[in-house]
Amino acid sequence: MLSIENVRKKYAKASRDAVDDLSMDVRAGELFGFLGPNGAGKTTTIKMIVGILTPDAGTITIDGRPMRGNAIDVKRKIGYVPDAQDSYDRLTGMEYLNFMADVYGVSPESRAQQIERYTKLFEIDGALREPVRSYSRGMKQKLTITGALLHKPRLWVLDEPMVGLDPHSAHVLKQEMRAHCDAGNTVFFSTHVLDVAERLCDRIGILRQGKLIAQGTLEQLRSDERGASLEQVFLELTDGADGEE
Numbered sequence: 001m002l003s004i005e006n007v008r009k010k011y012a013k014a015s016r017d018a019v020d021d022l023s024m025d026v027r028a029g030e031l032f033g034f035l036g037p038n039g040a041g042k043t044t045t046i047k048m049i050v051g052i053l054t055p056d057a058g059t060i061t062i063d064g065r066p067m068r069g070n071a072i073d074v075k076r077k078i079g080y081v082p083d084a085q086d087s088y089d090r091l092t093g094m095e096y097l098n099f100m101a102d103v104y105g106v107s108p109e110s111r112a113q114q115i116e117r118y119t120k121l122f123e124i125d126g127a128l129r130e131p132v133r134s135y136s137r138g139m140k141q142k143l144t145i146t147g148a149l150l151h152k153p154r155l156w157v158l159d160e161p162m163v164g165l166d167p168h169s170a171h172v173l174k175q176e177m178r179a180h181c182d183a184g185n186t187v188f189f190s191t192h193v194l195d196v197a198e199r200l201c202d203r204i205g206i207l208r209q210g211k212l213i214a215q216g217t218l219e220q221l222r223s224d225e226r227g228a229s230l231e232q233v234f235l236e237l238t239d240g241a242d243g244e245e
Helices: 042-049 071-075 093-103 108-121 137-149 167-182 194-200 218-222 230-238
Strands: 002-009 019-026 031-035 057-062 078-081 155-159 186-190 203-208 211-216
Touching: 002 042, 019 042, 019 057, 019 203, 019 211, 031 042, 031 167, 031 194, 042 057, 042 155, 042 186, 078 137, 093 108, 093 137, 108 137, 137 155, 137 167, 155 167, 167 186, 167 194, 194 230, 203 218, 203 230, 211 218, 211 230, 218 230
Parallel strands: 031 186, 031 203, 078 155, 155 186
Antiparallel strands: 002 019, 002 057, 203 211
């Protein structure tokens, strides 16, 4: 579903690559957790996956098609929940969701069903006539998540999706992530909440200073340390690595 091959990205005036020769594959039906300290390059990688940034080198392929040269068609397969709240504050919640549905060409019948389902699930259906600027951070997050699901994306990409969510909504989101994969789709998400990743993910990738330093199931990452938690594995692999994302 998602293939990243020898991808590099460096920002102007930076002393090192933000993403350094990154290669990995994420399968259809897989819930993949992308972990790393601040500054590891997770958000840069995600922005390249969804087509916001262009790699300096390497190839990103989604559902068999490379992003380069096929950006519009490939992006139609992606649902993206960013780490920053970039929703359109002057729109009402319903106007925002209809805008997202228009962008992805969702039919009136399908959008009505999807909007009703997810806004009730995330308990924002009563606020859809209100302007987005009046929403709390958590409500904006739930609106963004709903907008990213309206077109039933093959690849659902989430960057720190639990931030701002109350416990009930976080639980609902985790259930939806699992259900999305069980339906044959793929979820790729970054998080600092290691116990969530440990319970939820089929496989995990760990990034440090732009390089993939580990990838596999939790059992594979544990190596010889039987019973080690993901937190213990993570801290051992990334000890001393910290910076700015």
